[in-house]
């Protein structure tokens with residue numbers, strides 16, 4: 306019985322109407338892989354590579370990084386692995402990156418912006434990621450992308466390093482949707498990326514202009530807010546114009562209750578911490594698309610996060 310449960314937990318996830326939804330894990334390091342697989346993860350939707358950079362006084366070498374990424378890919382036994390480039394800056398401090406302090410760090414050099422100001426660090430990280438075998442298992446994800454120019458500058462590095470390594474399978478490249486401009490411009494991004502991953506923690510912060518670390522604002526900082534859902538809807542519509550897929554890897558995806566709305570908006574991948582996965586899978590397996598679309602349309606008409614939560618509580622009591 307326990308073994309049957311485990312096999313079921315590890316199986317791919319389909320809705321009641323047969324629609325495939327990928328349910329994957331957010332990972333912070335190698336030690337997170339085993340618990341994620343035990344919880345039924347179909348792969349990794351977000352590896353936060355910060356673990357390699359924070360709490361030390363010099364940058365990790367390319368080889369050091371490669372070994373860590375390869376170990377995680379191996380532990381996933383061929384399952385998909387999405388590696389996000391360094392998302393430092395703002396609340397994530399990297400002491401050996403010597404940049405003048407920003408007056409407003411959340412709007413300053415964080416995420417991909419910091420990487421682009423440290424081209425050697427970015428190049429080492431991209432080379433380490435490109436070297437992981439087998440080619441095709443790993444996808445590359447870029448944090449804090451606000452403009453097409455940001456993306457193109459990174460793309461140029463990826464192309465140059467791929468050519469230098471003689472890699473003949475192009476790596477799949479995705480952008481985080483965590484700045485409203487990325488959602489608003491999704492149709493344009495869709496012509497130049499393979500996928501999108503919505504970071505609802507930052508998307509909520511930047512949509513509502515509320516610092517995600519400010520305890521006084523915490524009660525209002527709710528990713529169920531219809532304004533955030535509207536931006537996710539735009540991201541999905543833009544992605545669909547080129548047949549690109551959209552996942553969600555922010556904390557909103559960890560609420561099983563959010564799954565019906567996100568799926569109704571067009572999301573096809575949910576990535577969350579291991580402990581959230583069994584409930585998400587159980588709920589998703591009972592859903593059908595018509596119901597999800599109707600709920601999403603209703604949620605978009607509401608005024609605030611509390612109303613969206615109430616709508617979902619009524620539809621799925623007990624979750």
Ligand code: PEP
Pocket residue numbers: 353392483503504505506507508554555556
């Ligand atoms: C997010 O912003 O939702 C996200 C997944 O990234 P992080 O929480 O690491 O900033």
Ligand code: MG
Pocket residue numbers: 448483504506507
């Ligand atoms: Mg983020």
